[in-house]
Amino acid sequence: xxxxxxxxxxxxxxxxxxxxxxxxxxxxxxxxxxxxxxxxxxxxxxxxxxxxxxxxxxxxxxxxxxxxxxxxxxxxxxxxxxxxxxxxxxxxxxxxxxxxxxxxxxxxxxxxx
Amino acid sequence: xxxxxxxxxxxxxxxxxxxxxxxxxxxxxxxxxxxxxxxxxxxxxxxxxxxxxxxxxxxxxxxxxxxxxxxxxxxxxxxxxxxxxxxxxxxxxxxxxxxxxxxxxxxxxxxxxx
Numbered sequence: 001x002x003x004x005x006x007x008x009x010x011x012x013x014x015x016x017x018x019x020x021x022x023x024x025x026x027x028x029x030x031x032x033x034x035x036x037x038x039x040x041x042x043x044x045x046x047x048x049x050x051x052x053x054x055x056x057x058x059x060x061x062x063x064x065x066x067x068x069x070x071x072x073x074x075x076x077x078x079x080x081x082x083x084x085x086x087x088x089x090x091x092x093x094x095x096x097x098x099x100x101x102x103x104x105x106x107x108x109x110x111x112x113x
Numbered sequence: 114x115x116x117x118x119x120x121x122x123x124x125x126x127x128x129x130x131x132x133x134x135x136x137x138x139x140x141x142x143x144x145x146x147x148x149x150x151x152x153x154x155x156x157x158x159x160x161x162x163x164x165x166x167x168x169x170x171x172x173x174x175x176x177x178x179x180x181x182x183x184x185x186x187x188x189x190x191x192x193x194x195x196x197x198x199x200x201x202x203x204x205x206x207x208x209x210x211x212x213x214x215x216x217x218x219x220x221x222x223x224x225x226x227x
Contacts, residue, residue, distance in 0.1 A: 045221075047215050
C-alpha cells in the first residue's frame with residue numbers, strides 16, 4: 001500500500017534562514033507525481049510545488065525547492081530565505097489512481113522573527 | 114473570483130440532525146473531490162466525481178452522500194450527524210482525474226456536532 005510519511009511533527013526556523021522538511025513515501029510505481037501543499041492558519045490548502053518522478057531535475061518555485069531522491073523514495077522541501085508568511089502546516093502528498101491524494105501527517109513550520 | 118467555493122464555512126449543529134455542504138468550482142474542471150481533515154489535521158479523501166460520475170468512494174459511512182448535479186458542483190449531505198463527524202471538510206477540483214493534475218482546494222467547512 002502506498003504510504004506517505006512526514007517524520008517531523010514540528011520545525012522552527014529563523015526568519016531569512018533555510019529549513020528543510022522531510023517526506024518519504026512508498027510505491028511500486030515507476031512514474032508518479034509528488035506534491036507539497038501548504039495550509040496556513042486560514043486553513044486554505046495551497047499547492048507549493050510538484051515533482052514528476054520521471055524527471056531527474058529537482059523542481060523549484062522561487063524560494064521553494066525539492067530534493068527528490070527516487071531510489072531512496074525521499075521528497076524533501078527546502079524553503080530558503082524563510083519569511084513570516086511561510087509559517088503554516090506543510091503536507092506532502094502522493095496521488096493514487098483516480099488522482100486520489102494520500103497525505104502525510106503534516107509538519108508545522110514556525111518562523112521566528 | 115473564488116476558484117473553488119464552499120458554503121457554509123462554519124456549521125454548528127446537534128447530533129442526529131441532517132446537514133449539507135455545498136461546493137462550486139468555476140475553473141471548468143471535470144473532477145471534484147471531498148476530503149475530511151480530522152482534529153489531528155490528518156487529511157483523507159472521501160469521494161471523487163468525474164463529470165457527475167462517482168469514481169472514488171472510500172470507506173465512509175453511508176450517512177454521507179455526495180451529489181453532483183453538474184460538473185461544476187459537488188455537494189455533501191450528511192444524515193444523522195454524530196459527534197465523530199466533527200471535522201473540517203474540504204472540496205477540491207482538478208482538470209481531470211489524471212494524477213498529473215494538481216488539485217485546487219476550497220476554503221473548507223468546519224463542522225461542529227454538539
